[in-house]
Amino acid sequence: MPEERLGFRRHQSVLPGRLGHWLLVLIGLEAGVAVSISVPHLFGDEPWMVFDDSSWVLYLLALALIPVVLWAAWALVRQQQRERGEAFRMARLIDTMSTASREWLWATGPDGRFIFCSPACRDLTGYDSAELVGLHFSLVIAGDDLAAAVRDRVASESEDGSWSGLESVCRRKNGTTVVVEVSGSPLRDSAGNAVGFEGSARAVAPHVVAATKVRGRVEAMIADHALLTAFQPIRSLDSGSVIGAEALSRFLSSPGNSPEAWFAEAESVGLGLELEIAALETALSAARGVPPFVYVAFNVSPGLCLDPRLVQLLSGAGVPARRIVLEVTERHPVLDYGPLAAALSGLRRDGIGIAVDDAGAGFASMRHILQLKPDVIKLDRNIIAGIDSDLGQRALGAAMVGFATQIGAVLVAEGIETFQELEAAADLGMSAGQGFLLGRPTVRPEDWTSWREKPALKGRPWRANEAADG
CATH class of the missing domain: 3.20.20.450 (EAL domain)
Structure with missing residues (x-):
């Protein structure tokens, strides 16, 4: 499930993860030095190297740093566990929303092909999610009308390129059509460049469709x-x-x-x-x-x-x-x-x-x-x-x-x-x-x-x- 492209970003601990890796390396080095020095003394032997008086100061400092490093490592592991748990809960929530929602959640790449479709697409379009992924959105949505309407709506209402409440015609798998209301916004990469679109679609109730048609007829009558x-x-x-x-x-x-x-x-x-x-x-x-x-x-x-x-x-x-x-x-x-x-x-x-x-x-x-x-x-x-x-x-x-x-x-x-x-x-x-x-x-x-x-x-x-x- 491409959650990042849907705009749902899991909390990835990239920097803390790398820091934890190096801290574990340091822990291993510190532990190795401490053991190699202290174990020979337990048996009355000289350590693997000869220490003068000043080197024992370094030895004591190394021993004192071990609990500090261990505490830091424990705190880091706890933080990562919390973040993984939060990310897991967020992922489950997203999965639940996309599965249980009656609205069709979708995402397209820059070429207009679906990269994600929620299960609700079957009720609306007659296609399974797997059937639509990889296909162009114009297979089910009137492409020319939608594209023109999106340009007009974005130009007049939105600074970030998003739109809502846009009516279009959805062509179902069995050849029938249904009027849908489409909302969406651009997908952007880390540099802010548009790399596709994400949004939702839902069927418009018949009485709303009838009212829309009546309004269109009356407005045309008045205008003409x-x-x-x-x-x-x-x-x-x-x-x-x-x-x-x-x-x-x-x-x-x-x-x-x-x-x-x-x-x-x-x-x-x-x-x-x-x-x-x-x-x-x-x-x-x-x-x-x-x-x-x-x-x-x-x-x-x-x-x-x-x-x-x-x-x-x-x-x-x-x-x-x-x-x-x-x-x-x-x-x-x-x-x-x-x-x-x-x-x-x-x-x-x-x-x-x-x-x-x-x-x-x-x-x-x-x-x-x-x-x-x-x-x-x-x-x-x-x-x-x-x-x-x-x-x-x-x-x-x-x-x-x-x-x-x-x-x-x-x-x-x-x-x-x-x-x-x-x-x-x-x-x-x-x-x-x-x-x-x-x-x-x-x-x-x-x-x-x-x-x-x-x-x-x-x-x-x-x-x-x-x-x-x-």
């Missing part, structure tokens, strides 16, 4: 401004003429991805406001092509109403404030109406109108009306659908007409799709209507221009025409 604005006409139920138009976002994506789905996905990854702003910028730009006598309604969430960027967008839109109506949606519940009402009051002072969408759909919409005191109330399609034949819906519609009159608001019937619904809404005194019968959403500027002329619907004239003809 890959959306359009369709306008649906709002007509006076007295004259039939177009008095307003609602801006509706249309995304340039594959079929099945509705605008509601796009906004919900963006919100799920924390990009809801960013997508709203991009959609509003597109809508404000397109609104310059709408006839000047028509007001334009833009959908905004309570969160966007509180965002200071909204005022900047509206002031630089090139559309007069008197022609702008903001429809406050119910994409999120409003917990505190104080800040929202204050923000809308400032917009009102600039001449911008406020509308509440989907009125009557539930308690939240009615609370919106009571708290925000809108200039325009848009009745939900559920109230309008079948209003010509349902007495309860007619009663509710009549009550909303009276309520709107009391607070001085314009009442717009949404989702009118039949002549019977149109007639019932007009008979109840509703001010305006919107729906497929009165005009479908369109992205064609030439269709917007045609709103200058009052249309005549086949099969049922407008009530204003009836009065004029009568």
